[in-house]
Structures are given as structure tokens and as C-alpha cells.
Amino acid sequence: MSPPSPPRQIAVPISNMSNLSRQVSNSLNLSTSPNLSFHSPPTSFRAPPSYTANTPGYSAGAAAANAKQLKPFDTKDVKVLLLENVNLAGVNILKEQGYQVEAIKSSLPEDQLIEKIRHVHVIGIRSKTRLTERVLKEAKNLLVIGCFCIGTNQVDLSYAASQGIAVFNSPFSNSRSVAELVISEVIALARQLADRSMELHNGTWNKVSKGCWEIRGKTLGIVGYGHIGSQLSVLAEAMGMEVIYYDVVNLMGLGTAKQVKTLDDLLDQSDFVTLHVPETGDTKNLIGKTQLDKMKNGSYLINNARGKVVDIPALIEAMRSGKLAGAAIDVFPNEPAGNGDYFNNELNDWVKGLQGLKNLILTPHIGGSTEEAQSAIGAEVSTALVKYVNEGSTLGAVNMPEVNLRNINLDEPNCVRVVFIHKNVPGVLRQVNGVLLNHNIDKQSSDSRGDVAYLMADVSDVKEDEIRSLFQSLEELPSSLRTRMLY
Numbered sequence: 001m002s003p004p005s006p007p008r009q010i011a012v013p014i015s016n017m018s019n020l021s022r023q024v025s026n027s028l029n030l031s032t033s034p035n036l037s038f039h040s041p042p043t044s045f046r047a048p049p050s051y052t053a054n055t056p057g058y059s060a061g062a063a064a065a066n067a068k069q070l071k072p073f074d075t076k077d078v079k080v081l082l083l084e085n086v087n088l089a090g091v092n093i094l095k096e097q098g099y100q101v102e103a104i105k106s107s108l109p110e111d112q113l114i115e116k117i118r119h120v121h122v123i124g125i126r127s128k129t130r131l132t133e134r135v136l137k138e139a140k141n142l143l144v145i146g147c148f149c150i151g152t153n154q155v156d157l158s159y160a161a162s163q164g165i166a167v168f169n170s171p172f173s174n175s176r177s178v179a180e181l182v183i184s185e186v187i188a189l190a191r192q193l194a195d196r197s198m199e200l201h202n203g204t205w206n207k208v209s210k211g212c213w214e215i216r217g218k219t220l221g222i223v224g225y226g227h228i229g230s231q232l233s234v235l236a237e238a239m240g241m242e243v244i245y246y247d248v249v250n251l252m253g254l255g256t257a258k259q260v261k262t263l264d265d266l267l268d269q270s271d272f273v274t275l276h277v278p279e280t281g282d283t284k285n286l287i288g289k290t291q292l293d294k295m296k297n298g299s300y301l302i303n304n305a306r307g308k309v310v311d312i313p314a315l316i317e318a319m320r321s322g323k324l325a326g327a328a329i330d331v332f333p334n335e336p337a338g339n340g341d342y343f344n345n346e347l348n349d350w351v352k353g354l355q356g357l358k359n360l361i362l363t364p365h366i367g368g369s370t371e372e373a374q375s376a377i378g379a380e381v382s383t384a385l386v387k388y389v390n391e392g393s394t395l396g397a398v399n400m401p402e403v404n405l406r407n408i409n410l411d412e413p414n415c416v417r418v419v420f421i422h423k424n425v426p427g428v429l430r431q432v433n434g435v436l437l438n439h440n441i442d443k444q445s446s447d448s449r450g451d452v453a454y455l456m457a458d459v460s461d462v463k464e465d466e467i468r469s470l471f472q473s474l475e476e477l478p479s480s481l482r483t484r485m486l487y
């Protein structure tokens with residue numbers, strides 16, 4: 001019996017992802033194809049699909065001889081821009097692929113962002129960088145966006161999808177960090193810790209117990225009982241708190257936590273209100289004057305969600321009047337681009353009113369900023385980006401249907417993976433199969449999400465000179481948003 005042929009391993013665990021993927025791309029010639037080259041057509045292919053580094057006589061030099069003609073299929077052609085200090089774990093995974101990576105510590109002003117985004121196939125951002133329709137319109141080469149964070153409100157997801165640009169995030173790698181920060185804030189607010197510390201830093205001894213409390217037996221009201229809210233719920237109960245929560249979805253409470261029917265119910269019953277909802281049209285100013293008025297006298301508000309969820313001038317008023325005994329705010333409608341930048345009225349015109357308020361903890365959007373969270377996010381998002389660029393897998397995408405195919409094996413030379421992102425309209429599959437008519441489709445998968453559909457097909461016995469014409473025929477279909485040929 002002959003030994004089974006080694007698989008062209010595409011899906012690999014994170015630990016050995018980088019090595020294997022490089023092997024996939026370079027040695028096994030399962031190629032990546034930044035779309036750029038297909039938009040400026042090559043005249044010939046650098047190396048035939050069957051001509052791999054394992055092929056006798058293969059040399060990188062031979063492959064490079066035709067360099068200009070066919071660029072798409074070399075990882076070193078993939079240009080990546082990483083903004084906002086993406087963790088080294090993530091940067092390294094992308095570099096190990098051979099991609100050209102530019103990593104910048106801060107976000108960029110829009111004009112500079114537009115200038116840079118024109119040239120890249122992959123962009124990695126965190127919560128600050130806004131990828132609006134205006135910016136994405138300029139991103140003619142962009143294949144994929146990685147949000148190295150949980151929130152994706154900073155990206156125009158549907159516009160990106162309409163351009164065939166996939167978006168990935170890290171849905172829960174920093175959830176625990178946020179939940180732990182909230183626990184610390186609950187205790188710090190209850191004990192006026194920030195004020196005492198500030199006083200002593202300024203030379204004043206002020207030993208007081210008035211208005212300082214244990215948190216045991218107090219009620220924590222969680223608005224948004226998702227990854228963070230539910231994790232927090234467990235921690236808070238372990239500290240002896242009663243937990244209630246409000247969510248637009250009916251969710252099972254962990255431990256003895258109870259869901260309340262309305263936000264007003266939660267505001268009415270909670271000693272501490274903490275917000276863990278995404279930024280959406282519905283959550284803008286979710287907590288304004290009306291809601292603050294409904295909170296208990298002397299209660300506390302904590303916002304680690306998004307800046308626009310709280311009407312801050314109304315919060316300032318509630319703090320000044322003594323309605324609230326304290327608050328912690330980690331997120332702001334406008335945040336500075338990078339460390340060392342000013343946080344002042346030029347950024348948000350109420351900043352001066354906030355600064356100096358008693359028992360108010362202000363933090364620079366550090367909810368998810370721990371070593372553990374950032375390295376996990378770096379690895380998770382970079383791995384998803386590599387799998388998308390190299391293999392077309394959309395598993396985990398937030399704006400596209402999730403489609404994946406099992407690996408192509410080594411005993412399937414001349415096998416080409418077709419990725420066809422298209423408008424979700426009737427008759428497309430028939431047309432695609434018409435284009436691929438003369439080839440054997442080994443496997444195929446497709447799915448849709450809203451107006452966009454994603455099709456992957458592994459097509460065998462495709463000759464080198466057929467790839468371009470297949471690509472062009474697919475691109476010419478009226479439903480086409482983006483086509484990639486991976487081999």
C-alpha cells in the first residue's frame with residue numbers, strides 16, 4: 001500500500017501556523033493573490049501551479065526571472081498596514097508569512113490614512129481608526145480588514161462587504177480584561193479610592209469613612225449581557241453582589257443573576273450601573289438625563305462600552321448635583337490618536353467640566369489593554385487574516401458569510417481555488433458553473449449574508465494559461481464584486 005500523500009495543509013493550529021503557512025505559500029506554491037495584480041493583468045504566470053519548490057529543478061531564481069509578469073502569487077507581494085500599536089504577536093505572524101508589514105503606533109489623520117490605504121491589501125486597526133465609506137472608496141487594493149479588538153463600529157461593515165472586503169475581529173479575547181477592570185472600578189468607586197490617592201499624592205491626609213461602602217450585598221446592574229457582561233456577572237456574584245441585567249435579547253442568567261424587563265427597571269434597582277453594549281444607532285445616548293434621573297440617589301455609573309453611549313454633559317450635571325456618587329469612564333466620543341496626545345476641550349467640548357469632579361475615575365480606553373488580551377488578540381486576528389489572504393477562509397468574518405473548504409491535497413496538482421464574492425441575486429451559481437463548465441469542481445461551498453454572497457470552489461486540472469481566462473470570465477459576470485484565484 002502506498003503511503004497517503006501529504007496534505008497541502010492549510011488549516012493549522014496557531015502554534016505552528018506561521019511555519020506551515022509559509023510552507024504552504026512558498027514551498028507548496030498554494031499561492032496568495034493580492035487582487036492588485038489581477039486588476040493590472042499580468043502577461044504570463046511566474047510559475048505553473050504544478051511547479052512547486054518540491055519540484056526537481058525548482059529555484060527561486062527561476063521563478064523570479066518573470067517577476068513582473070505575475071505578481072499575485074507571492075506572499076511578499078502582500079502589503080499590510082497595521083495601526084494603533086497592534087501587539088507584536090500579531091505583527092510577527094504576518095511578517096513570518098513574508099508579507100510586507102508597516103506597523104505604526106498611533107492612528108492616522110484621515111488624509112494620511114487615505115494616502116496609505118490605497119497601497120495595501122490588508123489593514124489592521126483597533127478601536128480608534130475610522131474606516132468610513134469615504135476612506136474605503138480609496139482602498140482599491142484592499143482585500144481584508146482586521147480589527148484587533150472586539151468593537152467593529154469604527155468600520156462601515158456593509159460598505160466594506162459591498163466592495164468584497166472582509167472584516168475580522170477578536171470577539172472575546174479581551175472580555176475578561178474588561179470584566180476585571182469593572183470589578184476594580186466598582187470597589188474603587190465605593191471606597192473613593194482615586195480621590196484618596198490623589199489627595200495623598202498632593203500631600204493631604206484625608207482619612208474618611210463617610211460615603212464609603214462595601215460592595216457585598218449591593219446590586220450591580222449590567223446593561224448588555226454579552227461576552228463581557230456575563231463574565232462580569234460571575235465575578236460580581238463571587239464578590240457577594242446581587243446581579244441584575246438588561247439586554248435586548250432574552251438570555252440565561254449565570255449563577256443567580258436575573259434579567260429585568262426594561263432599562264428603567266435596571267436603573268431603578270441598581271447601586272452600580274455598568275454598560276456593555278456595542279455602539280449602534282440604538283445605543284447612542286442610551287444613558288442621558290432622563291435615565292440618570294431614574295437612577296438611585298447616590299448610585300454609580302461605569303462606562304467601558306463606547307463613548308457615545310453616555311450623554312456626558314448630562315453625566316457631568318448628575319455628578320455635580322450629587323445624584324451620582326461616582327462614575328468611571330474609559331471611553332469617549334472622540335479619543336486622541338496616540339499616547340502623549342492631549343485630552344482637552346478641543347477634542348470634546350465638555351472635557352474641562354469633567355476634569356476635577358470628585359470620585360470620577362477617567363481612564364484612556366484601557367479596558368482591553370492587558371498583556372494577555374493584546375497578545376491573544378494579535379495572534380487570533382493575524383491568523384484569521386492569513387487564512388483569508390492565503391486560503392480564502394471567511395470563518396469568523398463579521399460582514400460576510402462564513403465559508404471554508406477542506407484542504408487541497410498534494411496529489412491534486414493544478415488545482416485552483418476560486419473565490420468569487422458576488423451580489424446575492426438569483427442565477428449566479430448557474431453562471432459560475434457555466435464559466436467552470438469544462439473543469440471538474442472537486443468541492444464547492446457558498447453562502448450569503450444580506451446583499452453579499454461568497455463562493456469557494458476547488459477546481460481541478462486547470463492549466464496555467466486557463467487561470468486568467470477563468471478569472472476574467474468570472475470578473476465579467478454582472479454580479480461580481482471580487483474574484484481571487486488561489487493556487
Ligand SMILES: NC(=O)C1=CN([C@@H]2O[C@H](COP(=O)(O)OP(=O)(O)OC[C@H]3O[C@@H](n4cnc5c(N)ncnc54)[C@H](O)[C@@H]3O)[C@@H](O)[C@H]2O)C=CC1
Nearest residue numbers: 150151224225226227228247248276277278304305367368
Ligand atoms: N473599553 C474597552 O477597552 C472595551 C470596550 N468594548 C466594548 O464593549 C462592547 C460589548 O462587548 P461584548 O460584551 O464583547 O459584546 P457582545 O456582543 O458579546 O454583547 C453585547 C450585548 O449587548 C446587547 N445589546 C445590544 N444592544 C443593546 C441595547 N440597546 N440595550 C441592551 N442590550 C443591548 C446584545 O444583545 C449583547 O448581548 C463592545 O461592543 C465594545 O464596544 C469591548 C472591549 C474592550
Ligand SMILES: O=C(O)C(=O)COP(=O)(O)O
Nearest residue numbers: 126127128149150151368
Ligand atoms: O475591543 C474593543 O472593542 C475595545 O474597545 C478595545 O479597543 P482598543 O483595542 O484598546 O483600541
